[in-house]
Amino acid sequence: SGHARAPQHASGLDALRTVYGFESFRGDQAEVVEHVASGGDAVVLMPTGGGKSVCYQVPALVREGTGLVVSPLIALMHDQVEALRANGVAAAYLNSSQDPSERAEVERAYVPGELDLIYVAPERLSSPQTRGLLARGALSVIAIDEAHCVSQWGHDFRPDYLTLGDLGEAFPGVPRVALTATATRETHREITERLHLGSARHFVASFDRPNIQYRIEAKTEARRQLLQFIRSQPDRSAGIVYALSRKSVEQTASFLAGQGIDAIPYHAGLPAETRTAHQARFLREDGVVVVATIAFGMGIDKPDVRFVAHIDLPKSVEGYYQETGRAGRDGEPSVAWMAYGLGDVVQQRRLIQQGDGDRARQQRQQQHLDAMLALCETVECRRQNLLAYFGQSSDPCGNCDTCLEAPKTWDGLVAAQKLMSTIVRLQRERGQSFGAGHLIDILRGKETERMRRFRHDELSTYGIGDDLSDQDWRSVIRQLLARGLLAPQGEYNTLAVTPESAGVLRGETPVPLRHDVIGRKSRPASARK
Ligand code: ADP
Numbered sequence: 001s002g003h004a005r006a007p008q009h010a011s012g013l014d015a016l017r018t019v020y021g022f023e024s025f026r027g028d029q030a031e032v033v034e035h036v037a038s039g040g041d042a043v044v045l046m047p048t049g050g051g052k053s054v055c056y057q058v059p060a061l062v063r064e065g066t067g068l069v070v071s072p073l074i075a076l077m078h079d080q081v082e083a084l085r086a087n088g089v090a091a092a093y094l095n096s097s098q099d100p101s102e103r104a105e106v107e108r109a110y111v112p113g114e115l116d117l118i119y120v121a122p123e124r125l126s127s128p129q130t131r132g133l134l135a136r137g138a139l140s141v142i143a144i145d146e147a148h149c150v151s152q153w154g155h156d157f158r159p160d161y162l163t164l165g166d167l168g169e170a171f172p173g174v175p176r177v178a179l180t181a182t183a184t185r186e187t188h189r190e191i192t193e194r195l196h197l198g199s200a201r202h203f204v205a206s207f208d209r210p211n212i213q214y215r216i217e218a219k220t221e222a223r224r225q226l227l228q229f230i231r232s233q234p235d236r237s238a239g240i241v242y243a244l245s246r247k248s249v250e251q252t253a254s255f256l257a258g259q260g261i262d263a264i265p266y267h268a269g270l271p272a273e274t275r276t277a278h279q280a281r282f283l284r285e286d287g288v289v290v291v292a293t294i295a296f297g298m299g300i301d302k303p304d305v306r307f308v309a310h311i312d313l314p315k316s317v318e319g320y321y322q323e324t325g326r327a328g329r330d331g332e333p334s335v336a337w338m339a340y341g342l343g344d345v346v347q348q349r350r351l352i353q354q355g356d357g358d359r360a361r362q363q364r365q366q367q368h369l370d371a372m373l374a375l376c377e378t379v380e381c382r383r384q385n386l387l388a389y390f391g392q393s394s395d396p397c398g399n400c401d402t403c404l405e406a407p408k409t410w411d412g413l414v415a416a417q418k419l420m421s422t423i424v425r426l427q428r429e430r431g432q433s434f435g436a437g438h439l440i441d442i443l444r445g446k447e448t449e450r451m452r453r454f455r456h457d458e459l460s461t462y463g464i465g466d467d468l469s470d471q472d473w474r475s476v477i478r479q480l481l482a483r484g485l486l487a488p489q490g491e492y493n494t495l496a497v498t499p500e501s502a503g504v505l506r507g508e509t510p511v512p513l514r515h516d517v518i519g520r521k522s523r524p525a526s527a528r529k
């Protein structure tokens with residue numbers, strides 16, 4: 001049977017200096033390390049780039065035994081382990097990508113205590129073989145990384161995480177630490193409960209990433225706007241562009257490449273070799289822009305990502321925060337830029353309505369989306385809005401688009417009433433419903449073939465909205481949809497009023513709207529730290 005791995009360093013600080021070459025601990029690290037190294041359980045909420053790895057690796061190096069790291073990022077385990085080995089740490093991993101002989105070698109090394117750290121994929125931990133193996137050696141610490149994956153309602157749920165709850169009972173006396181960069185109260189509660197961390201100490205860091213400048217603009221022509229944004233950034237800035245579909249990823253990457261940007265695609269539909277090669281280029285070379293689905297980036301440790309751009313709306317603020325959090329881990333000025341428009345709101349509202357899942361799940365998704373939309377449409381500080389979502393308060397930041405240039409608002413009540421009464425009339429008088437395009441044509445009094453065919457030029461609201469441009473109207477509709485004052489319905493995404501619309505039609509609900517800003521000139525990101 002095994003021997004426990006002997007402690008490799010006399011103190012946490014000693015390990016930090018010799019293994020990583022860092023001078024001192026950062027933020028909560030010292031306290032977490034101290035607490036876990038002396039046998040306590042911990043829940044650590046720390047933003048991406050905050051330095052979570054040190055929080056479990058250092059305790060593993062100063063305690064007797066091998067540190068177990070549960071990580072869902074199979075694709076990255078190899079790189080993580082290689083990086084540790086390069087620093088002189090005896091690390092290994094067990095996952096489904098290995099052949100039996102590689103696995104056997106790791107098992108052989110683990111049992112007699114030759115390893116400092118062993119990374120294991122969550123699905124392996126539900127198997128009696130893996131549990132049996134771990135019991136034959138000696139564990140120093142159990143770290144559960146990306147712990148928010150245990151949250152069923154979160155954006156990254158992984159059923160295997162539910163089986164991690166009894167690790168404490170299975171390995172009594174081994175301190176456990178759960179870590180995540182997702183900090184909503186609900187996720188925090190679920191982690192504590194489902195991972196049986198009732199007696200853990202909680203370390204909640206500030207989620208502010210002051211070096212990231214947040215910018216969200218109205219989408220008119222996503223790719224052109226993206227190009228303009230990228231060109232406004234310092235030359236050869238490394239960046240990630242997130243898009244929803246594989247097709248959009250491919251098209252955007254080739255569009256950018258055609259414009260002279262060193263852009264490459266990344267999505268789950270590409271051959272494994274291509275993905276590996278593209279990821280490697282992004283990590284090792286300067287100035288590569290990866291256009292990707294959200295499959296890309298989880299756990300990617302590239303400190304000098306200068307921008308993260310979204311050309312489609314993320315489904316939740318957690319998702320947005322995680323994705324944008326991949327920018328500027330080195331603390332240098334970085335930008336989180338997004339273009340979002342009417343189509344995004346319609347599409348996402350519809351996806352939720354049509355999606356399977358019970359009513360509670362739909363409601364939850366709706367809440368996620370509403371919070372995301374509120375962030376997009378706010379006229380106040382983006383950072384304040386973002387941090388408030390995570391239950392943290394702050395002053396206006398001075399480093400987001402709304403702080404840098406206060407958005408102008410206008411009274412949209414009359415415009416909203418014109419639009420809503422058009423919708424209501426069509427519905428009541430003719431039993432018809434239409435999408436944004438045709439409604440705008442009616443309001444602006446356009447003479448189209450469709451207008452004549454439907455005799456919509458006879459409507460009393462025909463032409464009453466010609467004081468606004470098509471783009472203005474799209475902005476109005478987007479903002480009303482974002483606030484639930486309109487809803488898409490049916491197969492063709494036609495627009496309907498909602499119960500809340502009544503207050504607007506009666507003139508009782510104020511409708512302040514923001515003037516959209518498109519293609520704002522770049523500003524130097526302030527280097528607040
Ligand atoms: P997280 O997992 O929280 O996103 P990491 O553990 O990957 O963060 O650390 C983020 C970056 O910060 C890494 O580049 C890491 O080397 C660096 N880092 C972590 N702790 C320290 C420290 N105490 N001093 C200096 N740099 C640190």
Ligand code: ZN
Pocket residue numbers: 380381382383384396397398399400401402403404
């Ligand atoms: Zn701000």
